[in-house]
Amino acid sequence: MAAATIHAGLEILYTRDQISKRVAEMGEQISRDFVGQKVVLVGVLKGATIFLADLARCISLDATFDFLSTSSYGKGHQQSGEVRLLKDVDHSVEGQNIILVEDILDTGLTLSYLRRVLSAHQPRSLKIAALLDKPARRIQKIEGDYIGFTIPNKFVVGYGLDYAERYRNLPDICVIPPSALGDE
Ligand code: IMP
Numbered sequence: 001m002a003a004a005t006i007h008a009g010l011e012i013l014y015t016r017d018q019i020s021k022r023v024a025e026m027g028e029q030i031s032r033d034f035v036g037q038k039v040v041l042v043g044v045l046k047g048a049t050i051f052l053a054d055l056a057r058c059i060s061l062d063a064t065f066d067f068l069s070t071s072s073y074g075k076g077h078q079q080s081g082e083v084r085l086l087k088d089v090d091h092s093v094e095g096q097n098i099i100l101v102e103d104i105l106d107t108g109l110t111l112s113y114l115r116r117v118l119s120a121h122q123p124r125s126l127k128i129a130a131l132l133d134k135p136a137r138r139i140q141k142i143e144g145d146y147i148g149f150t151i152p153n154k155f156v157v158g159y160g161l162d163y164a165e166r167y168r169n170l171p172d173i174c175v176i177p178p179s180a181l182g183d184e
């Protein structure tokens, strides 16, 4: 793919068309795996919102939404290592097929923590759908059940992913050059 720049200095890693095609495939896979069953899509705020909205429309099952929120990187891109629950799900997950929807599986700390929190409430099943996977950064051993793209160790923004809350609305997934990342 030819490198293109938008928003001064950002290079596109996946275009909106590539994302849309892959998200459709993920939705079809989930629909096949849970045929005849209900699912609850539990999104991790705020990064997963755009992915969840698109994925949900590619899932041909009886589906409901819920949202969780955890403490984040702060303003920048550094992971402190500590994860805290800022907002729990609104409805009980007991006996439900939960699909935890996240933008990116990075160190794995967030999803390992959330998986523990949700498992304690005894769902019928618990799967992880992450649009991106950055295995090079993993600290906690965890794998996604549905992964959109496995990416190199680069900081990416767009399609819900932010840097200091910016760029979530970019339709493509773009790389921020390391020189533009502060050490916050
Ligand atoms: P974890 O390191 O796997 O716990 O991921 C925690 C959170 O860090 C993710 O939910 C993302 O919001 C954020 N994150 C990790 N890598 C990136 C990135 O490359 N760009 C933007 N956000 C990221």
Ligand code: MG
Residues within 6 Å of the ligand: 044, 045, 046, 047, 048, 103, 104
């Ligand atoms: Mg996030």
